[in-house]
Amino acid sequence: MTTRETIDSVVKVLGPYIGExxxxxxxxxxxxxxxIADASAVSTEQLETLLGKLGGGLNIFLGRDKSKTAIGxxxxxxxxxxxx
Amino acid sequence: MxxxxxxxWMVVLLAVLLYVGWAIWPASALYNDVxxxxxxxxxxxxxxxxxxxxxxxxxxxxxxxxxxDNPARPAWFLLSLGLLSTFAGQLSLAPFQLVLGQTPFPxxxxxxxxxxxxxxxxxxxxxxxxxxxxGLPMGSTAERALLLAGVGVIALVILRPVAATAGPLLDRIxxxxxxxxxxxxxxxxxxxxxxxxxxxxxxxxxxxLLLLSGFVFLCAGDICFAYFQSLGEEHLDPFVHATFILxxxxxxxxxxxxxxxxxx
Numbered sequence: 001m002t003t004r005e006t007i008d009s010v011v012k013v014l015g016p017y018i019g020e021x022x023x024x025x026x027x028x029x030x031x032x033x034x035x036i037a038d039a040s041a042v043s044t045e046q047l048e049t050l051l052g053k054l055g056g057g058l059n060i061f062l063g064r065d066k067s068k069t070a071i072g073x074x075x076x077x078x079x080x081x082x083x084x
Numbered sequence: 085m086x087x088x089x090x091x092x093w094m095v096v097l098l099a100v101l102l103y104v105g106w107a108i109w110p111a112s113a114l115y116n117d118v119x120x121x122x123x124x125x126x127x128x129x130x131x132x133x134x135x136x137x138x139x140x141x142x143x144x145x146x147x148x149x150x151x152x153d154n155p156a157r158p159a160w161f162l163l164s165l166g167l168l169s170t171f172a173g174q175l176s177l178a179p180f181q182l183v184l185g186q187t188p189f190p191x192x193x194x195x196x197x198x199x200x201x202x203x204x205x206x207x208x209x210x211x212x213x214x215x216x217x218x219g220l221p222m223g224s225t226a227e228r229a230l231l232l233a234g235v236g237v238i239a240l241v242i243l244r245p246v247a248a249t250a251g252p253l254l255d256r257i258x259x260x261x262x263x264x265x266x267x268x269x270x271x272x273x274x275x276x277x278x279x280x281x282x283x284x285x286x287x288x289x290x291x292x293l294l295l296l297s298g299f300v301f302l303c304a305g306d307i308c309f310a311y312f313q314s315l316g317e318e319h320l321d322p323f324v325h326a327t328f329i330l331x332x333x334x335x336x337x338x339x340x341x342x343x344x345x346x347x348x
Contacts, residue, residue: 017288019284019288019289020284020286021281022220022279022288025220025282029220033219034177037143053219057215057218057219057220058216060220061156061287062346063346064150064337064347065151066345066346084251
């Protein structure tokens with residue numbers, strides 16, 4: 001899955017929790033910091049690091065339990081997307 | 085929003101309209117024959133006390149639900165303390181308002197009102213720090229400098245006429261202190277507004293919409309109070325009651341919404 005597709009999947013799942021604008025800007029900022037290039041494919045390791053960073057931010061708004069659930073939903077959505 | 089969750093907001097809206105109506109039509113039969121000024125003061129006192137106590141309890145419950153290493157946990161605790169301190173201030177005014185139908189100024193209750201500000205300001209700063217550490221976009225240094233300059237200009241415009249009025253020293257100090265502390269509160273408030281706008285109509289967005297609009301009304305209430313007090317326009321006090329009822333209800337509503345998210 002490319003970075004763009006990954007970001008779109010994250011935004012779709014996290015939008016109802018933290019809003020689409022926040023989900024997109026936070027994911028793009030983390031991708032940039034982690035050196036995940038815009039057009040390239042996201043490796044499993046990179047994805048897990050990204051989800052870890054996003055989970056840390058979500059904790060503040062949702063608490064750990066709900067944050068884990070939301071990150072699980074993102075992981076499922078990306079896995080489904082990659083399997084197509 | 086379900087019918088049951090709409091009901092408290094309908095009650096708050098009716099209360100606000102009741103006090104706005106009192107300011108606009110003070111001579112009407114409703115405010116003279118049915119609801120005397122004594123009753124109106126008592127109703128406002130009960131509303132404020134209930135909202136502040138519930139807000140403090142709900143904010144503390146949010147703190148309790150978050151993990152010990154969650155950076156937002158101390159912020160909810162500080163918010164709870166700030167609301168509790170305001171509740172203590174309101175409670176010390178209650179005997180005057182409920183029994184005598186008067187709102188004396190200043191009173192020992194002002195100690196608690198003033199004490200609430202360091203807690204509220206610290207709560208917003210801790211929230212800001214938590215969001216910054218989580219990597220959320222907080223704006224550039226230039227934007228923050230511009231914001232500080234803006235608050236400085238507003239401070240000059242607002243505080244000048246209030247500071248220029250005559251009266252006992254303690255009255256004047258307190259009349260200036262409230263809007264001045266509100267302006268300090270305004271700095272993290274505006275920065276948090278940037279974050280809140282990005283949250284949109286999401287679950288977290290609803291929490292921040294309620295909390296931040298509550299704080300905005302709190303600042304507005306204090307500034308109106310300072311102006312009406314220093315300019316001798318106490319007949320406009322019903323507007324101040326309406327603003328504070330709305331402010332406390334919105335902040336309590338924000339804490340309640342956050343608690344529902346954490347419980348779900």
